Amino acid sequence: MIERAEYQRFAATLPGATFVEQWGGLIAKVGGKVFAMWGERDGEPGHIVFKVPETSFEILTALDGVDQAPYFAKGKWVVVAPGALPKGDIEHYMAGSHAVVAASLTKKLRRELGLLPPQ
Template identity: 50%
Template sequence: MSLYDPAGFDAFAASLPGGTLTDQWDARVAKVGGKVFALLGALGKGEARIVFKCGEDSFEILSAIDGVDQAPYFAKRQWVSVSEAADLTDDELRAYITRSHGLVARGLTKKVRQELGID
C-alpha cells in the first residue's frame, strides 16, 4: 500500500519503535516520544505530500529531485516535502522516513528512548 494513502502511512509509521499517530495541522502526523518525524499532508485537499526530517547530505540529494522541496514551516534545510509525483519509490520513502525517525529519536532523552524500547 502506498505511503501516500493514509492507511499505508499509518501502518508504516506505527510499525517504527515508539511510533504514534495524531491528526494535527490538517495532516496525519507521525511522532516518536511526542516529537514529529513525518507527516502526510493535504489529505483530500489536493496533492498528497509527505514531510520528513533529513540530514544535510540527504537534503542536497532530495532537493535536486523534481517534486521535492524545503518543507514550509519546518527548520530550514532539515525537513523536506515530497509530492506524490516525485521520482522516489515507496521503498526509498520508507528508508528516508526510517532515518527521520532515527534522527528524531536520537534527540530524545535516554530515559524516554528506554521507555519506548529504542536504543
C-alpha cells in the same frame, strides 16, 4: 503515491510511533516529537514530510516534486509530492527521520519507548 493508510501502517512499525491529527494532516511522532507527516499541499493529498541529513536534503530538493518543507525547513525537512519518490525510498527516509528524532530524546524516554534495552 503512498496512501494515508500505507503511510500510517509503515510508520506504526517504527518503535514508539504515535499519531495525531494536526496541521491538517496525520502526524507521526516519537516521544512527542514529529518525525513525519502525511497531508495535503495546495489541496492535493498525499504529500509526505520528513527530516533528512544535510547531504540528502541538497540532493532531494534538486528533484522534481521534492521541496524544502514550509515551517520545517530550518532543520532539513522535505515535502515529497505524490509520485516524486518510490515507496521504498520514502519508507527509508521516514525510518531515518524516526531514528534521528528518536536519538534526540532523553535516554530515560528512549528506554521507556523500547528504543534502548532496559537497564
